[in-house]
Amino acid sequence: MWNLARVAWNLRQSRRLSFAIPPSISATQIDPSFFKRGLPFTTCKGFSTLETQESGGLIPSELLTKKTVLRPDRDIGQYADLVTRVTNFHGEDKGFMVLAGDVFDVPIRKDIIHRVVRWQLAKRQQGTHSTKTISEVSGTGRKPYRQKGTGRARHGTLRGPQFRHGAIMHGPKPRSHAIKLQKKVRRLGLKIALSARTAEGKLIVFEDLALPSHKTKNIVNYVTQMENTKKVLLVDGGPIDDKLKLATRNLHYVNVLPSIGLNVYSILLHDVLVMTQDAVNRIVERMHTPINR
Incomplete structure (x- = not known):
């Protein structure tokens, strides 16, 4: 089972590599030591942009974006005046x-x-949103009709949430969101x-x-x-x-x-x-x- 998962993972990686490299360029044409040189790069929307002049043409221009890399003269966050x-x-x-x-x-x-x-x-x-509970809705409190004998559902009030213009159950009340x-x-x-x-x-x-x-x-x-x-x-x-x-x-x-x-x-x-x-x-x-x- 582990071998099958490993083979599936290798297949996915090979497909990703085939989409990343243009058909006219093979992966063997790129020097593997290039990725170990620590060249400066910046990330923009999930893509890494490398400096073309420092790469020496090892990375094809099709794989590089046109965005220039900004390298400040000093490191940020050194607590320096x-x-x-x-x-x-x-x-x-x-x-x-x-x-x-x-x-x-x-x-x-x-x-x-x-x-x-x-x-x-x-x-x-603000948190000023508010809804009315069954005790706050205006209307009569009498039972709409008798409990048995009508063939209808049993109801004790017309202000319930199942009726139009009735109450809102578990609705928002004024509160602080802080x-x-x-x-x-x-x-x-x-x-x-x-x-x-x-x-x-x-x-x-x-x-x-x-x-x-x-x-x-x-x-x-x-x-x-x-x-x-x-x-x-x-x-x-x-x-x-x-x-x-x-x-x-x-x-x-x-x-x-x-x-x-x-x-x-x-x-x-x-x-x-x-x-x-x-x-x-x-x-x-x-x-x-x-x-x-």
Whole structure:
């Protein structure tokens, strides 16, 4: 029985290999030592993309995708302090700023992000759905007809779930959908989200978010100059300026938050994260504050 299973497994593997390699190329033409060289690769939707120039033509071009492989100059998640450029809406150079490594250079963990987002969405769910039980349905309480002698089914009320406009059995009632999550996990999730945007180069630090006027065109002109950007999140340290509120409230792709309201789900919803120096300092201070048990 074990031999039959082994033969079936070998047959499936051979079929998969025949589909993966074009008919014009045989498996013997590929150097087996190629897969042991540790060449850089990246995965995209379940496929591994290898660099053609480093493979030396050992892997046929038909098996490679056209997507280029991005290899950062440094490893992500080393808790190293980072230096970033400070600018403003006009693109002026305002110096440099050091980002704390234990907040903006944390190892990326998708499981933590998943837990925090699930906690956020469950906590904001209203839970106001409600159905009526048999004691809450309006109607008479008398017995519709006598118990025996009619040839019909036995019923004691017309408010039962088997009747139209009757009660709903085991239906939903108002409740809280919130789940519990440790504070240190929530804090780690925010650090990972900030580190991910920093590693992608999608974190921009501004000196401030001051605008000359409340006109929406001031924000539109700035966003149109940014490449590969669909949604932008502006984070200020303190209360949001009235001019900034008026300039962004009519744009569905630009949102504004104070630093106290910065959360993981909002960061993931936006492509680019723009933070002021004050917001960065307040976030770092918040992350360094001991957790009260």
